[in-house]
Amino acid sequence: MSTLALKSSISRIAKATGSSSRARSSTFLLSGLIGTGAVASYLYYNNNKNNNNNNNNNGKIVKPLLGAAIIKNAQIPEGKGIQDYQSVYNAIASKIEEHLDFDKGAGYYGQLVRLSWHTSGTYSKYDNTGGSYAGTMVYAPESSDGENAGLAVGRDFLVEFKDKFPWISRGDLWTLGGVVAVQEAGGPKVPWRPGRTDLYDAASVPANGRLPDASRDGKYVRDLFKRMGFNDRETVALIGAHCLGQCHTYNSGFDGAWGPQFNRFTNDFYVRLLGGWHVRKWDGKKQYQDDETNTFMMLPTDIALKEESYFLKYVKEYAKDEELFFKDFAKAYSTLLELGVSYPRGSKPFIFKTVEEQEDE
Ligand code: HEM
Known part of the structure; x- marks a missing residue:
């Protein structure tokens, strides 16, 4: 898509809302998005924003107040219940199943x-x-945060479900995608609630630097997760998601998978972490390699979970x-x-059935 086409597309968005300040921030967004590889997702998700009137405050811009007064109330699209979201779950799960050979x-x-x-x-x-409330990753500067490199792949994977289920917001779709992935990979049931909105406001887009840098130490990891509200046990539990997937030099500068079963959700990350590791000899970023096979990897922040006693006790429990x-x-x-x-108050999370459970019914 040419820059001209992009600009005209963005000015259409601005006109649809009748806001000149919005048009100004669109131009700002445009410059931030070009060259990030996020342009396609950005335009798609934004041009379809008008389909999402049930949960975007009927097209009005919600101006968050500064500081602790920001209110992000869940807004469930009218008439939608667990069955509707289970349908989205099933659609995502069946697309995952069609592409099991993706990424080696x-x-x-x-x-x-x-x-x-x-x-x-x-x-x-x-x-x-x-x-996740406003699904702001399509907007600059979040879209071009170095830590988000490569995530346009996931957003593009999910984009077709914005078409099929136009009432779902970006934040709901992206978080639900994670729940589907964990459950379908054999992991636990993850309680999930809908109601994130397609909010459009430059002020609601977080600055870069909030996502972790994998080259850092245990204290840094502790402080970063504390900022989100997590304690040490929860921090160690969350990082166990590194049983899935792998690192790509073209995204992060790191390379390889944490273990051989990288498409199954297990506690293997902790079991391996407790084994022997040495610094990999290569001209890339500092990372670790397993002593036994020289095949699998750990990030410096993963190794920090074993170096710090306040994390290590949970690594041992989970292993x-x-x-x-x-x-x-x-x-x-x-x-x-x-x-x-x-x-x-009292709103109940949805617990989704896996595809296998539905087949057994
Ligand atoms: C200190 C905290 C963390 C750091 C520094 C970190 C860092 C990284 C890095 C550098 C990659 C490689 C990205 C690439 O090259 O494509 C990665 C991948 C991954 N991370 Fe983390 N991560 C952290 C915590 C988490 C948490 C809390 C989760 C989930 C709850 C998670 C889930 C994943 C998954 C599933 C992948 C594989 C992605 C893929 O296969 O494309 N990480 N992480």
């Missing part, structure tokens, strides 16, 4: 879990900014007890996906 056999599990985590993990409990890991992961991951979203 990793499938889309890792990609979708990482997308759900990065859309949520920008959250700061200190000012209630960031998080011994997969059931405990599943229980703790499901709870922490469900919380992660909802960070910053306010739900009505």
